Amino acid sequence: MVGAEDPAVHQLRSLLALAEELHFGRAATRLYLTQSALSQQIGTLERRLGVQLFTRTSRKVQLTPLGRALLPLVRNVVGAADELRDAARHSSAGDDGLVLRIGLTDCAATLTATRRVIATLTTLHRGLEVDLEVLDLVEQATALAVGRIDAAFVYGPVPAGFHAEPLTTEPRVVCLAASDPLARRPALRLADLADRPMVGLAPEISAVERRFWAMDPRPDGTRVRYTGHHVTRVESLLSAASFDGAIAFLPAVAAELFPRPDIRYRPVADLAPCTFGLVWPEPARENPNITALADLCRRLRDQGRLPAGTIQGPDEPTVPSGAGRKPSAPDAVPLPTR
Structure with missing residues (x-):
């Protein structure tokens, strides 16, 4: 009791x-x-x-x-x-193989690549119910590991035990407090940021991801200092970066998605770019729905239909909602014949 x-x-x-x-x-x-x-x-x-x-x-x-x-x-x-x-919630739907559960963050939900993949998938497979769940960075990894979701749209890298299908590549930028003297410069290098601590991510986020997004160690071998935060969402990361001289590296699209008066985004000339893609646990590769989704991702990517960045205009397909979705997808492409 x-x-x-x-x-x-x-x-x-x-x-x-x-x-x-x-x-x-x-x-x-x-x-x-x-x-x-x-x-x-x-x-x-x-x-x-x-x-x-x-x-x-x-x-x-x-x-x-x-x-x-x-x-x-x-x-x-x-x-x-x-x-x-x-x-x-899912038990009432039954295990009929016609439900594909996909996780994504608030940021991933705004990207053209995400929306075009989902809209095209549901147009070509109208009997497939796509169940979208918005998660934070920790929830997303946990949900994949325990099988609560089948796949997720994420920024890499991904830890061992997961397979990733890359969709887009874009530069990374540094976000720092608007009051930071470095914010007055139009562009920076990693050496300029050597004395700035990185905002700490939640320890549940894999070590490979935390090291990549902190660029730890730096090219000269220097280890990075971290704040005591354990953030799981971008907005929380930005709030932490706006105080105490801390910084964070994010995809360049963050400047468009999260404009804030207390934050500035600056390019970093020697900071490697990042990759956005679809990820799923290795055992899920036998799932025919995952196979169809991965094949579609490759086709759209190889045909240049997945630009980096956010939805740019009203002609872009939108993420459908609810069961029995009938999205508009004027650029739908056929899946390979099996």
Whole structure:
């Protein structure tokens, strides 16, 4: 029997948001709460657990050592609740092989490549239900690993055990605080950024991804310093970069997707580009729906139908919604005959 004083899942979500933002105002906005409501939830959670999770002053919010130690357990509980919800939602659909579950981040949802692939797929396979789920960076990796989703649109690299089909390549840029003196320069090099710490990503994100997005180590062998953040979303990363002289590297499209008065985006001449693509677990290669999707990705890419960047005009196909989708896809191409 669940005790009356057990922490609620929504309280644990509030803990995760505040641990990421380290700012009551930003965390409350992210959760669609008032600051007082968020503060009340955190206070209730601390009383139920009998521990102090955060230290608060008028200017700063920090995790206590115990709060930091409990974060992995909290993420596991919230993740398990999400998996339970999704398992219940999908069980009614049956296992008839006609559902393809695809994960994507808020950023990936805006890209021309993503929308064109999905619109073309659902036009050519009208009996296939495409179930799209918007996830953060940690949720996406977890959902793939446990089979909650079949594939995902991601920026690489991907860890071992996953297969990737590249779709587009684009430069990376540095995002830094608008007040940073380096923001006045039109372009930078990695050496210019040597003394700037990188915003820390959540440890659940694979080491290969964290090293790539921090360019760690740098070409001269120097190891990178990180902030104490554990971010899982781009908006949180940008908020962290806007303080304390921290920086982050992002795909160039971020400047279009996330314009902010407190952030500047600058090209870095010697920073390697990044690749966007479709990824799925190696065991899923036997899934005929994955095979059809991967084949379609290759055809569209090889025909030059997948430009980097976001939707540019009204003629672009849009991501369909709901069951029985009938998207507009004027550029649909046939799948190879099997």
